[in-house]
Amino acid sequence: MTVCLICEVAMKNLKFFSFILACIVSVFFTFPVHARDLPGIKTAWLGEHEKFIVWYAQKHGWDEEHGFKLDVLNFDSGKSILDGMKAYGWGIAGMGAVPALTGYFNKEIKIIAIANNESNSNMLYVRNNSPLLRQKGYDPAYPDVYGSPELVRNAKILCAKGSSAHYLVDSWLKLFDLTEKDVKMQFMEMTPAFGAFKGGFGDIAGVWSPYVFEADKMGFQAIADGGTCNVFQPVLIVVNVEYAEKNPQLVTAFLKMYMQGIELLRTKPLEDLAPEYQTFFKEELNLDITRDEALFDLRNHPVFTLDEQKVMFNDKNQTSVVYDWLNEIVEFYKANNGVMTETKEKLDALDPTWINQIQ
Numbered sequence: 001m002t003v004c005l006i007c008e009v010a011m012k013n014l015k016f017f018s019f020i021l022a023c024i025v026s027v028f029f030t031f032p033v034h035a036r037d038l039p040g041i042k043t044a045w046l047g048e049h050e051k052f053i054v055w056y057a058q059k060h061g062w063d064e065e066h067g068f069k070l071d072v073l074n075f076d077s078g079k080s081i082l083d084g085m086k087a088y089g090w091g092i093a094g095m096g097a098v099p100a101l102t103g104y105f106n107k108e109i110k111i112i113a114i115a116n117n118e119s120n121s122n123m124l125y126v127r128n129n130s131p132l133l134r135q136k137g138y139d140p141a142y143p144d145v146y147g148s149p150e151l152v153r154n155a156k157i158l159c160a161k162g163s164s165a166h167y168l169v170d171s172w173l174k175l176f177d178l179t180e181k182d183v184k185m186q187f188m189e190m191t192p193a194f195g196a197f198k199g200g201f202g203d204i205a206g207v208w209s210p211y212v213f214e215a216d217k218m219g220f221q222a223i224a225d226g227g228t229c230n231v232f233q234p235v236l237i238v239v240n241v242e243y244a245e246k247n248p249q250l251v252t253a254f255l256k257m258y259m260q261g262i263e264l265l266r267t268k269p270l271e272d273l274a275p276e277y278q279t280f281f282k283e284e285l286n287l288d289i290t291r292d293e294a295l296f297d298l299r300n301h302p303v304f305t306l307d308e309q310k311v312m313f314n315d316k317n318q319t320s321v322v323y324d325w326l327n328e329i330v331e332f333y334k335a336n337n338g339v340m341t342e343t344k345e346k347l348d349a350l351d352p353t354w355i356n357q358i359q
Helices: 002-030 049-059 078-083 097-105 164-174 190-198 211-217 241-246 248-267 270-285 291-299 306-314 321-335 344-349 353-357
Strands: 040-045 069-074 092-096 109-117 122-126 156-159 184-187 204-208 221-225 234-240
Touching: 040 049, 040 248, 049 069, 049 092, 049 109, 049 234, 049 248, 049 270, 078 092, 078 097, 092 097, 097 109, 097 164, 097 234, 097 321, 109 241, 109 248, 109 306, 109 353, 122 164, 122 211, 156 164, 156 190, 164 204, 164 221, 190 204, 190 211, 204 211, 211 221, 234 241, 234 248, 241 248, 248 270, 248 306, 248 353, 270 291, 306 353
Parallel strands: 040 069, 040 092, 156 184, 156 204
Antiparallel strands: 092 234, 109 234, 122 204, 122 221
16 A cells, blocks of 8 residues: 555655746747857847837847847947957948948949938038038028038048048038048047037038937038038948858848848838937937937938949949949049058949848
8 A cells, every 4th residue: 555655655756846947848849949059140220210120020039030130239339340340240230321331442342222311311510600501502502501611611520530530521622622631530439529519629521410419409500411512421231241141141131131220211200209219319329319300310311222323233334323322422432542442443343242142
């Protein structure tokens, strides 16, 4: 009787522990595969519009649906992203065309897509008592641009070197037949540059979104932007050449995911996206923006669909939008003794392979 009772208790315990073991095994093996062994893609971004797609993709699990896990690095400028490529080992990044072309001509990166057009989100600001506000429309072809040769000469200008803001500064100076030699350029990264300007240093600050929101709230006055100066400033998606050679499938998977985000921005009412865009800025920059500011920023960053980008990258007549945009920036570099001294024909080598693979 005692032996039987012991055996019965033992059997019950065995069944219990077997049940627990089965539950553990079941949980482990039914846990999504992507959470355990999907490859990661290290990416690099500024805290601005083009990163919203990456942030949104992570929130909604798009990266895992496309077979990888996003790893996101944050930088203060496109130039710092490019300079940090080897140190941080990123594979894919979003940056302005100026630093992107630097890496392109140095054969460090390939340009694989266009994230957006940020022309209207790059601005030059002055304080509300600046003498530059005395004259507007010096050149009738640019009626909304402030300044004159006399007012601009010797001004102290703060901006990030080799950035979209730097390109805007030079484009603005050309309207007055001036160059950087006629002003006092103070090059520093965006955050310290804007901080210095708020503190009273400098006469003009080259600012991009989202810093433009704070500039407006502080009462600073915009004297020029990409739109008023007729300057086109694309943000480009680029890939580390070595990474692309070793991980072509991951590059394609990322591009598919990013194009999914562009499609979202083109098809979903921006009013519906505004709340998430506000959350994005709060989480990424600890910046509170209003619904109207969110809508303003979304509308001021036009994006291009997959079909539109295929045309841009595959045009063989040297009349495509991307060709024209990038050639204008090459001329900017040449005029400033930049690193890009190659002829325009080299831009024909823009590789449409990646964009053509996406369906």
